[in-house]
Amino acid sequence: MRRNVGAEKNTATGGTRDREAVDLAVILPPGSLRKAVEPHPAAEPVTDALSVTVDGVEVRVPAGSTIFQAAEAAGYTPPHFCYHRDLSVPANCRMCLCEVEGQGKLQTSCSISVADGMVVKFDTPRVVEAVEGVLEFEFKNHPLDCPVCDQVGECYLQRYYLEVGKYEPLPMNRIRKLKVVDLGPITMDAERCVLCSRCVRFGEEVTGSADFVIANRSDHSEIKTFDDRPIETDYALNYADICPVGALTSNDFRFRKRVYYLHTVKSICPGCSTGCNVYAEQSEDALYRYRPRYNDNVNDSWMCDPGRTSSNALADTTDRIVAPMARVNGALVEVEWDAAIAQATDAIKRTGGEIAVIAHPDLSNEDLHQLRALVSHAGGRIDFRVADSWQQIDELVDNVLIRRDPYPNTRGALEVLGVADSAQSSVPTILADVAAGKTRGLVVCGWDLGALGEPGREAVKTADWVWFVGPRRVDTLDHADLVLPTAVHVEREGTFTNHAGRVQRFWQSVSLYAESRPAWRVFGDIDAALSGNATPRTALEAFDRLAAEVASFSGLSYAAVGDQGSWLRGWEKETMPPVGIHAMPGVRRPSPE
Amino acid sequence: MSAPKILMQRGLDHPGKSHTLETYEATGGYRAVRKALDMDPLAIQQEVKTSGLRGRGGAGFPAGMKWGFTPRDSEKPKYVVCNSDESEPGTFKDRWLLENDPHTVIEGIMIAAIAIDCHLAFNYVRGEYSYQGQCFQKAVDEAYAKGYLGKGILGSDYDLDLVVHYGAGAYIAGEETGLLESLEGRKAMPRNKPPFPAVEGLFWCPTVINNTETLAAVPWIIENGGDAYAQYGTEKSKGTKMWSCSGPINTPGVYEVEFGVEMMGFVEEYCGGLMEGVGLKGIVPGGSSVPVMKPEQCQGARMDYEGLLERGSLVGSGGFIVIGDNVSAVDCLLNLAHFYAHESCGQCTPCREGCGWIEQLVGEIRNGNGRQANLTKVLELADAMAGKTICALADAMAWPAVAFIKNYPEDFAKLCAGGVDLEALGEAVSRHDHILPRAS
């Protein structure tokens, strides 16, 4: 539905067609553009829509929309520094100017609400000249830092300058400010700051930590933290994202990679049951960072620091299991996958009777469904509720995003494994039955012995056989007869279901590590050998089977889930409140007028 | 020239005593507010509308109309704020009122409050006006002691409190929404408008904010009727105006005259003419923010909203600055640029960077290091600033910058290294002088 107004036009006014993903086409030679450039989620059709014409393109937008939003609906994102879709609108950068028919003065599109029949123009010499002028002011006291600045490639200043810069030398007597200030998670460079106040507003409106202030006034205005304190919020790295320039950069990421070498795919943070939408970015098959990806129903534009830096742990392969292993003469030796699957199938057949499966809430919906199919054909019991965090699946740790349940797919596991109705975990009884010899085979997914506790320690000793399925070496391996290495989520495709019942897709970012395989395939292969049902060929096929067999997933498909997710059946919600303290009662959030 | 004294009569008649409640009451004080208490609030607003009273803080917006914009039925409380932040270079009329007739200001605030059903009012006094603030506070204390303020004012069942609040020393806190931010306890950073204060002002509640002089005229209007006030002045500029006059004149000071007097006659009759040996270089009639007028523009100029606009300037805040021919326009502009570069709140990109840049460019000229390119750049910057920011401070820098260069190119040329091609400069001026206020 988005119409492209045309590249010439964008060049003329310094705008870009995409809001969050920086349009690097202007900075880089063709072909090196690797950022995810995606349209915004299509607006719901609205009944009380107003008609607005932006540079000749007529669009209908809901009442209360700003000119900026109408322009985006018309396919054009005005140049901007201060505007951010999830923050209040100060209209202080003056970059998004436009002409509104019937009004003499230029207007800031981010702060003016549309009226029915409004005719707006960005594509006029007057607007272009004004934007050029504003941009020139930004450079008056900006250092010539690009070669040593980590923002290069995703810097709004750089991009706009390339488009509407005046290319005239400026005086060199610049005002000097603080540089390279270590604020803990963030390095601050006050000279590069364009004083858009995004960071100030984020601290006030989202986290409530009010970390940044703008000190002094006029051209001596300077960004700093209150009382020069380090930043302590769990959301500090969002500052690096929202800062449109290189004034705030992430100590976790800075100088590790020029961003234009990164390849971006959409993913989901596996850090907790919130399931923040992210971009996963890799270079030469190594994961470098997550960046939050907008999702109105989940995380808005934000994510937490522990979640973000969990990409480093994912990228770390030192404790990864390289290949399938079987115990031979008391020692684990590497075997081929075919042999491992055959051994597994044999073990089930030989044992007869029930098997015990302790699943894991970081397995995807597809993995869990294949595992459930396997258990139903082998006969046995399955549960995943080793820790009681599943009971706090909805509970926020703070007023922002982090939830007490540290797993990405607890909701999915509850639904897919069909244990959602039972108030109590059956893990202790399952393990006790193994320890008592009532159940003879035990499958442990991912958990270490510490997590399984005393019943687990007993069970792994008494069971006839123990398999371990998971990506990393843990002490459970010491008792395993068979070890089946699986992929972490960034190495394959799949879906997680977040605490609120939103089914969300993630895509493959890096290659499978060594011999590891997606868990759905491992379980599918064993199940195929047992039941004769073919293994799904793709994650998509695995998901379709899930949708066909589990009621709350019925009607869902990868296409329907898309990159913004879908509610589970029976979990549909109208709207989700904005993320952050400004959603709390009594917190003022000035609305655009 | 006739000399009606609506605002200054008491001060002139009772020097040294006019500020006391005793004098105020003896000369008819607090009669208008008693009358207002018996009036329908809408009738008060109508009377002020009839008077044609326009804001004296700079923008000249009709006061009655502004009051009428506050919602009649509001869930939220409504506020009246008197703007005594007077910090515009050249303007010192509110200061005279606070010192000499504070009770008129209080009574004006009371009537405005009654007219919009407000029960808590503020006077925001410029931080540096500590003496004037004390004068006003003393008057407020007197009024409270007599039960004129507080619970059940003047024996009625109408409650009204008045709080005196001092600024912390920022010109921008005089801009109405900057003032509101400051009053709320934040940095004085002007807000985007709309919403206008009448709808969402102090603490996001409906607020009437008026200049001290505007409010001081209200008691007279209520007592004598809007029509009586409208008798004074010209067709579109009603009433009287206080001009604070400075410069190389024989009798600098504050003078109240009807709108519409002729400018050079005013200089002679009120300002006592220019000092001996000094010729007229120009006049900045409305405070430092308005464009400077050359002698030929001043000659025959009517001192009212329309008359000054016709001559390319503005009434502004009534800071009447006479410039003698013994000063250079370069120094004038440098002085102003220094002021605005210091006082910009720093929110808007063009104003934040532009004011300091202009100061730098003019400073180079002043020091003999500037060239013609400095002048063209100043003009360009002024154009890039005017009308593109949240408040009018950017225009207040841009207008004088263009006007001084336009009116006194020779002064700048004299100091520019490498000389100036006046014709080319003239062309540059004509490219950018469209930003100056003009009669449409």
Ligand SMILES: Cc1cc2nc3c(=O)[nH]c(=O)nc-3n(C[C@H](O)[C@H](O)[C@H](O)COP(=O)(O)O)c2cc1C
């Ligand atoms: C930069 C700037 C400074 C201002 N300073 C003052 C001031 O000191 N006092 C004042 O009354 N108005 C000042 N104003 C005008 C106010 O914004 C506002 O228009 C006025 O207080 C409204 O009152 P009035 O309608 O009675 O004039 C200033 C405006 C600007 C843009």
Ligand code: SF4
């Ligand atoms: S540090 Fe960055 S986000 Fe903060 S005001 Fe400066 S440019 Fe904006």
Ligand code: SF4
């Ligand atoms: S809140 Fe949870 S899902 Fe979101 S980024 Fe943090 S750990 Fe990841």
Ligand code: SF4
């Ligand atoms: S124009 Fe200047 S003073 Fe006014 S809000 Fe913008 S930066 Fe502040």
Ligand code: FES
């Ligand atoms: S984006 Fe509109 S003024 Fe900054």
